[in-house]
Structure formats: C-alpha cells, structure tokens
Amino acid sequence: MRRNKICLWLLPLLFVACGPSAQTREKQPVLVQTETVSTQAEDAEGTIYVGVVEENQTTIASYTSAGTLRRVAVSEGQAVSRGQLIAELDDTQARHMLAAAEAQSRQAEDALKRYQLLHDEGSMTEAQWVEVQSKVDQARSQLAIARRNVADCRLLAPVSGIVGKRFLSSGETAMPSEPVVSILDISSVKVKIAVPEREMKNLTPATATTISVEATGREYPGGRIEKGVQADALTHTYDVRVCVNNKNRELLPGMVAKVSVRNEGVRRESYIIPLTAVQKRAEGGLFVWTVGADSTVHRTPVTIGQTTGNRVEILSGLAEGQRVVTEGYQKLSEGTKTRFQ
Numbered sequence: 001m002r003r004n005k006i007c008l009w010l011l012p013l014l015f016v017a018c019g020p021s022a023q024t025r026e027k028q029p030v031l032v033q034t035e036t037v038s039t040q041a042e043d044a045e046g047t048i049y050v051g052v053v054e055e056n057q058t059t060i061a062s063y064t065s066a067g068t069l070r071r072v073a074v075s076e077g078q079a080v081s082r083g084q085l086i087a088e089l090d091d092t093q094a095r096h097m098l099a100a101a102e103a104q105s106r107q108a109e110d111a112l113k114r115y116q117l118l119h120d121e122g123s124m125t126e127a128q129w130v131e132v133q134s135k136v137d138q139a140r141s142q143l144a145i146a147r148r149n150v151a152d153c154r155l156l157a158p159v160s161g162i163v164g165k166r167f168l169s170s171g172e173t174a175m176p177s178e179p180v181v182s183i184l185d186i187s188s189v190k191v192k193i194a195v196p197e198r199e200m201k202n203l204t205p206a207t208a209t210t211i212s213v214e215a216t217g218r219e220y221p222g223g224r225i226e227k228g229v230q231a232d233a234l235t236h237t238y239d240v241r242v243c244v245n246n247k248n249r250e251l252l253p254g255m256v257a258k259v260s261v262r263n264e265g266v267r268r269e270s271y272i273i274p275l276t277a278v279q280k281r282a283e284g285g286l287f288v289w290t291v292g293a294d295s296t297v298h299r300t301p302v303t304i305g306q307t308t309g310n311r312v313e314i315l316s317g318l319a320e321g322q323r324v325v326t327e328g329y330q331k332l333s334e335g336t337k338t339r340f341q
Contacts, residue, residue: 029339032328034291037271037318049306051193053213053255054241055184059159061086063174064152071170074163074181079249084157087168087180091153094146101139101146108139161185164253184253189246190226191257194237196305196315203227203261209242212258216250222259234286235304236315271314277326278304278312288318289325289332296335297325 067089074086115132118124164182168174191211195203209222221244228239242259244251251257277288281299290300302317318324323340325332332338 027337029295029337030328030331032289032291032297032325032332032338032340034323034340035273035277035326037273037314037320037322037324039271039320047199047261048308049193049195049240049259049261050308051191051242051257051259053244053251053253053257054190054192055164055186055253056188056190057185058164059161059183059185060179061155061158061181061183062177062179063089063155064176065149066173066175067153069168069170069172069174069180072166072168072180074166076163076166078163080157080161080163080183082157082160086155086157087174088155089153089174091150094149094153098143098146098150101143105139105143108136112136155180157183159183159185161187162249162252186246186249186252188223189244189251189253190241191222191244191259192239192241193259194232194235194306195240196313197231197236197238198315200227200238200240203240208262210260210262211242211244212260213251213255215252215255218250220244220251234284237305271318271320272308272311273314273318273324274326275307275310275312277324277329278302279329289329290318291323291325291338291340295338295340297332297338299334 070088070090072087074080074084080086112132115124115129119129161183164184166181167179174180203225205225205227207225209225211220211222212218213220223243223245226241226243228241231238273288278286279288280286285301286304287299287301289297291297300317300322303315305313305315307313325338325340328338
C-alpha cells in the first residue's frame with residue numbers, strides 16, 4: 001500500500017517534466033540589423049576602382065655555384081645600378097684553385113718553350129708536339145675557369161633598380177640559382193585593379209584614367225591599359241593594369257591607389273551593400289542572408305563586383321527592395337526567425 005502511495009505522489013512530477021509545455025517551447029527571434037537593397041545609378045565618368053601598385057619588372061640576382069656568403073652589400077629599398085656589388089661569397093677555396101691552375105699553366109707554358117726548340121730541330125715527332133700543345137690548351141682552359149670562379153664570388157647587379165627583398169644574409173649558404181635579392185624596376189609602374197566583366201567593354205588601351213595615391217598625396221595621369229583575358233572564378237572580375245610613369249620613383253610596390261576611369265555618356269546601375277553582409281559557403285560560393293516577408297532568413301547566392309572601402313557591388317542574386325542582414329548573422333541558420341531594427 002505504501003508503494004502505491006509513493007507512485008501516486010510522483011505522477012504529477014512526471015507530467016510537469018514531460019508535459020507539452022517543455023516540448024513546444026519556441027525559440028526567441030534573433031535580433032539582427034538589416035539594410036534594404038536599392039539601385040544606385042552613377043556615371044561611368046566617375047567610376048573609381050581601388051588597386052595596388054606593382055613594379056614594372058622583377059629581376060632575381062643569384063649565384064651559379066654554391067658557397068657561403070661572406071657579406072651582403074645592399075639592403076631592402078636601396079637603389080642600385082647595373083654592375084654594382086650585391087654580395088660576396090667566401091672565395092678562399094676558389095683562390096686556392098686559381099693558384100693551382102696558375103702553377104699548372106706556367107709549367108705547361110715553360111714545357112712548350114723547351115719542346116719548341118726540339119720541334120724546330122726535328123728531334124720530336126708531330127704526335128709528341130701535338131700532345132704538348134694539347135696540355136698547354138688544357139692548362140689555359142683550367143686557368144680561365146679558375147679565374148671565372150673567383151670572379152663569380154662577387155655577385156653584381158644585372159640591372160638597375162630598387163632592392164625589393166633580401167632573401168639571404170651573411171653566413172648563410174647560397175645554392176645555385178637560389179635568390180639572394182630581388183631587384184625591382186620602378187622607373188614605370190602598373191596599378192592593378194579588378195574590373196567586373198560587364199564593364200570590360202568600356203575599357204580600351206587608350207581610355208583616360210587618373211591615379212590617386214594617398215601615400216604620396218598626389219595624382220598621376222594613367223597611361224596604356226593592359227586587360228587580362230582570364231576571369232576570377234569566384235568574383236567574375238578581370239585583372240586590368242594601368243601603366244604609370246614613375247621617373248621620380250615616388251610610387252612603390254604595394255601602395256594602394258584609386259583609379260578614376262572616364263567614359264563619357266555611359267551609365268550603370270548596381271546594388272551596393274556592406275562587405276560584411278557577404279558570407280562564403282563551406283563548399284564554395286558566396287551568399288547573403290535575406291529576410292522574407294515572415295521575418296525568417298534564407299541563404300541567397302550572389303555574385304560580387306568591385307569593392308570600394310567597406311562596401312561591395314552585387315552583380316547578381318539580389319533584387320531591389322530585398323532586406324539583407326548586415327549584423328547579427330553569426331547565430332543564423334536557414335529559416336531562423338528574426339527581429340530587426
């Protein structure tokens with residue numbers, strides 16, 4: 001009887017723990033910030049692309065043989081002229097080999113003079129005379145190689161320019177063809193920008209451009225335009241390079257530059273949203289969270305264009321009037337209920 005009373009006393013507790021109120025509890029809507037997509041039209045005359053300054057050409061200075069670096073005579077950012085000393089290897093072994101080659105060469109030359117008298121007197125055969133001459137030629141060849149090895153211990157600048165990067169330091173071992181320094185030709189530079197595919201038709205080699213660089217506080221007239229032929233698979237943009245005269249060497253590789261392109265009479269329409277709103281799928285591709293009429297969010301694939309500051313152009317995937325999540329997306333999943341401000 002006592003056991004039955006205990007069971008009856010526990011039944012209400014079981015109903016409370018397992019009742020429908022705990023199973024049907026709804027999640028609270030996630031608070032997010034959103035922005036409504038709207039069309040922005042602008043004249044192509046004022047189109048601005050953000051790019052990076054690149055050197056005109058890079059030359060690698062390296063050795064043809066292995067050795068230990070005695071010293072590196074230049075530093076990064078230093079201007080060098082063609083033929084200027086870049087680095088030196090420890091030439092102790094090379095000089096020992098040169099001394100041996102010089103001794104062998106003197107011996108062969110002395111033997112040639114002595115055998116010359118015998119040859120003129122007819123006291124030796126032609127075969128013997130040819131053998132003597134061959135030994136002299138070999139000694140001269142070995143001497144030339146030894147002298148070249150000593151000279152090769154001094155690495156000279158193959159071109160004039162600016163030292164971009166120093167790869168090795170004193171005491172390290174330089175291997176054949178291993179870079180010691182890179183020398184950049186910046187007498188003229190190129191500004192690399194990414195141009196959406198639909199705007200490529202507006203660019204020609206002679207399109208007028210103006211380059212603005214904050215680091216120098218100056219503007220420069222753009223020159224010839226070089227258009228890439230392979231699009232980025234993710235952004236569908238093409239690499240375009242604008243040549244700029246840099247005779248004063250003010251523009252350095254890596255500087256950020258704004259390229260203003262003037263195309264009179266051409267207008268374009270686009271959607272511009274915050275860059276943080278664009279997410280990347282684990283399997284690849286880009287998407288944004290859009291809010292439906294019932295306040296639930298959905299992954300919407302998009303294609304992006306050029307980036308300006310902290311905002312990015314949307315080429316496809318969105319329509320005017322859609323609401324895009326710009327903050328608070330970290331807690332979202334497909335179909336999450338939201339409330340926004």
